[in-house]
Amino acid sequence: MNSQTPSSRFSIDQVLAWRMRRQFLDGPGGSSAEAVVGRLCGVQAQVASAAETAVAVRREPPAGGETGTALDRRTLVKVWAMRGTLHLLTAGDVADFLSLLAAARTWEKGSWQRTFATTGQITAIAAAVGEILPGRVLTREQLAGEILERTGDASLTGPLSSGWGAVLKPLAWQGLLCHGPGDRNRATFTSPATWIEGWTGLPEPDEAAMRVIPAYLGAFGPATMESFDQWLIRGASRKASLRKWFGDLSRSGVLTGVTVDGVAAYARTVDLDDIATAEPAPRVRLLPAFDQFVLGPGTRDEHVVAPHRRPLISKAAGWISPVVVAGGRVAGVWEQTDSGVTVTLFGEAGRVPEEDLTAEAGRIAAISGGRPDLVVRTV
Structure with a gap:
């Protein structure tokens, strides 16, 4: 340094x-869904409602539905990105992030090949997808069927059908595949060249890193x-x-x-x-599952998540709980039920004003259409 x-x-x-x-x-909200997603270096989107809420709580006034609208106008892209998880990224940023992910070549590691597919198989799938997807939108089943037909490799039937999409992620990282519009709640896939106006492919990693690293540090x-x-x-x-x-x-x-x-x-x-010159951040916020406030630094960052509380935040199957943030730290968790919002505060977090929690429960209800009634307990 x-x-x-x-x-x-x-x-x-x-x-x-x-x-x-x-x-x-804490302060003025983002001017648009694209501005929020861009500032956060993407929003994790395995759970569409969580991604929608992550953007909505950062807007003033909070409003739902904006990520769907941005996807429809193709200013946001849904694609497998950081850590192999599904993200929303801005159309202008996505190529840079994918370039750095592709540079790691994780699919060439022996352990990955033994678990999912060989390098040769991924090369064959990539060649097939490069011919199949441009100008088209296909469901997972349609895409898998055409890949199997072109490669003639029946051993890929299981991996291509997996909902986890492990053998498709390297294709996303190489700029060959992204998610398309929803089809009755079924995932569809297309080529970034088809989805993104002016797509020119992936930049060199050394070039992309000059933008991605400062962007990450600008938020986290x-x-x-x-x-x-x-x-x-x-x-x-x-x-x-x-x-x-x-x-x-x-x-x-x-x-x-x-x-x-x-x-x-x-x-x-x-x-x-x-x-x-940053002043203390007293504001209390309720943030949804998989929020970037936690994922950006990681749940192992002890300044954000107390180590003994991590099991309540980072749970089985990669689930990241909705969190209460007070003073810039995770002070509890929360859940939304048919009867309202239930907050569970951590005793060591100190006093978290109930009037602030009530206001936040109202924001969540306004976004989700649920009830704003609040229940608070402490562990």
């Missing part, structure tokens, strides 16, 4: 307050190189590439080496003054 200045030594409270503001959680920084890599692809990036990217950005002055409570990290140079 490059040399530090006195203004590059921060407390975690300053950092969390700054992140709240940058993520449209200051952060370490390792935190970025865990968020991107569970730590699977090539370490020499990571060091080069962060080094190039530091030497050019885009990034600055900082410390957060004595721990070395990186921040965008342009953000240093704002972090240094």
Whole structure:
């Protein structure tokens, strides 16, 4: 990292307050669904209602339905992206993120090939999809059938039919496949070249990293190189590439080496003054399942999620619970039922004003159409 200045030594409270503001959680809301998704470097979207809520709670006033509208006008793209999970990304950003995911070549690892498909099979599937999808929209069953016909490899029947889409994700990362419009709640697939106006393919990873890394740090920084890599692809990036990217950005002055409570990290140079002057973030927010506030730094970030509470946040089958955020930290969890919103606060979080929780329950009800009645308990 490059040399530090006195203004590059921060407390975690300053950092969390700054992140709240940058993520449209304390202050003016995002101007559009695209603005929110872009600022957050994507919104996880396995559960469509959670993605919709993640955007809606960051808008003023909160309003549902905006992600669906943006998908219809193709300014947002649904695609397998970070950590192999389904995301909404802006049409202008998606190629950069996919480029870095493809650069890791995770499908070439021996363990991946033994579990899912060989490199040769993925190459054959990619060649088939490159011929099949442009100009078309196909269901999973239709796409699998045409791939099997072209490859003549019957052993791919099971992997291609899997709802997890493991053998299709490398194709998404290589810019060959994205989700198309919904078909009676069935997933459809098309080519990014068909879906995105002006699509020119994936940039070189070295070029894409110069945009993706600052974008990540602009929402979730200051952060370490390792935190970025865990968020991107569970730590699977090539370490020499990571060091080069962060080094190039530091030497050019885009990034600055900082410390957060004595721990070395990186921040965008342009953000240093704002972090240094960030005021405490007292606002209480209810955020949906799979929210980027938690996923950006990761559930193992002890400043955001207390280690002994992690099992309540990161659950079986990759489920990330809806969370209560107070003071920039996870202070509890919540759920919506037919009778309203039930909040479970963590005892160590201290006092969380019930009037704030009531207001947030009202926001959630306005988005979902549910009841705003609030029940609060503490564990």
